[in-house]
Amino acid sequence: MKKLLLACFLAAGISVQAQIETPQPSPISKLEQKVGLTDVTVEYSRPAMRGRTIFGDLVPYGQMWRTGANANTKITFSDDVTIGGSSVKAGTYAIFTKPTATNWEVMLYSDASNWGTPREWDDAKVVATATASVNKMPYATESFTIDIANITSGGADIQFKWGKTLVIVPFAVPTDDKATASIEKMMAGPQAGDYFSAARYFLEEGKDMGKAKMWIDKAIEMTSENPRFWYLRQQSLVYAKMGKKADAIKIAKQSMALAEKAGNKDYVKMNKDSIKEWSK
Numbered sequence: 001m002k003k004l005l006l007a008c009f010l011a012a013g014i015s016v017q018a019q020i021e022t023p024q025p026s027p028i029s030k031l032e033q034k035v036g037l038t039d040v041t042v043e044y045s046r047p048a049m050r051g052r053t054i055f056g057d058l059v060p061y062g063q064m065w066r067t068g069a070n071a072n073t074k075i076t077f078s079d080d081v082t083i084g085g086s087s088v089k090a091g092t093y094a095i096f097t098k099p100t101a102t103n104w105e106v107m108l109y110s111d112a113s114n115w116g117t118p119r120e121w122d123d124a125k126v127v128a129t130a131t132a133s134v135n136k137m138p139y140a141t142e143s144f145t146i147d148i149a150n151i152t153s154g155g156a157d158i159q160f161k162w163g164k165t166l167v168i169v170p171f172a173v174p175t176d177d178k179a180t181a182s183i184e185k186m187m188a189g190p191q192a193g194d195y196f197s198a199a200r201y202f203l204e205e206g207k208d209m210g211k212a213k214m215w216i217d218k219a220i221e222m223t224s225e226n227p228r229f230w231y232l233r234q235q236s237l238v239y240a241k242m243g244k245k246a247d248a249i250k251i252a253k254q255s256m257a258l259a260e261k262a263g264n265k266d267y268v269k270m271n272k273d274s275i276k277e278w279s280k
Contacts, residue, residue, distance in 0.1 A: 026069035033148040035156045036175030038081065042158075044073035044095075046143045054163045055099050066116045067095045067160070068144060074112045075158070082172040083108065084130030093127060097160070097167075099134075104160070104167045106130045135166040195219035196231055203238055212238045229258035229267055236274065245278040252278075 026045040033040045047069040052058050059065050067073045072094035081088050084106075094112040098105040110125040111118065144162040155172040185191070190198075199216035202208060216235045223231060232255035240248035252271045259267035 028070075029146075031146065031148060033151070033156070035148065035151055036153045036173045037079070037178045038173040038175070039076075039078035040148055040156070041076040042074070042146050042148070043076075044144075044146055045069040045071070046145065048143045049140065049163060055165055056101065059099060061100050062098065064117050064121070065097050065099060067097045068146075070115065072109075072112045072114050072116075073146070075108070077173075079174055079178070081174070083128040083169065086128035088128050099167075101134065103131055103133050106132055106158075106160075106167070106169050130169045132167045132169050135168065137161070137164045137166050140164050192219045192222040192231075195222070196234060199238060200234055203234070203241060209238060209242050213242060227254070227258060229255045229262060229264065232258065233267060233271060236271070240274070240278055249275050249278050 024045075026047040029042075029044055029046050031042040033042075045068045055061065074092055075095055076092040077088065077090050079090050081090075088108060091110075092112050093108040093110060094114065096107045096109055096117065098107075106129070107126050108128045109118075110127055111122070140163050141161040145160075147159040147161065148156050149159050150157045153175045155170060158169045158171060160167040160169075195215040196219040199212045199219065202212035202215070216231070216238050219231055220227070220235055232251050236248045236251040236255060239245075239251060252275050256268055256271035256275070259265075259271065
């Protein structure tokens with residue numbers, strides 16, 4: 001009995017110990033910022049000074065630095081951006097830096113899965129490099145900080161701050177291209193896909209079939225040079241719903257022929273079944 005109680009006590013002690021939580025010396029941080037029409041996210045760990053000399057000591061000059069602590073510091077762009085004169089595709093990148101007393105070499109690396117710096121550095125994975133001057137701040141920043149600042153519709157700055165060091169790397173976002181494309185698309189009116197989606201919604205929800213027919217007819221007209229079997233399928237369903245079964249059968253046959261050519265067996269079967277049903 002005593003042995004059983006002792007075992008229970010030890011198990012309870014281990015369970016309590018397993019639940020103990022302590023703060024991390026370099027806590028994780030996540031920054032999300034909209035720049036123009038582009039989403040920018042930074043994920044990194046934040047070491048603290050704790051009375052230490054940082055650059056030139058804890059972070060040696062002239063050596064590759066993970067730019068934070070623990071796993072890779074990562075930056076994600078939802079659109080293509082420009083950094084250091086290089087075009088960077090939308091995606092997630094590790095940030096590596098090589099600090100000196102006067103400037104930093106800041107690199108975006110396509111492999112962001114490392115813990116610290118890669119065991120084998122691959123120059124082919126460097127998608128952009130920027131050289132930025134070291135600025136001295138009048139006050140010290142205790143915890144390493146990355147910020148997105150000086151935001152405009154066309155870009156912003158990535159700021160690295162630790163101790164009294166401030167390093168700024170500008171980047172540009174394609175706001176004007178995206179906004180212009182959006183405006184031109186809107187001014188040109190709805191696209192075929194918009195008419196198709198509207199017609200499908202009205203059909204599925206049993207709404208005004210007159211409008212559904214008008215919209216699906218417009219979608220078919222706009223794609224007449226490159227007819228789409230799924231558009232024609234939707235048109236046949238609208239016509240059948242309106243009682244125009246002869247027209248629906250004719251359209252379904254067109255859809256089936258295109259589906260057969262495309263090798264889409266599902267649409268072939270659906271059209272075949274509908275033709276059989278509407279022919280009764």
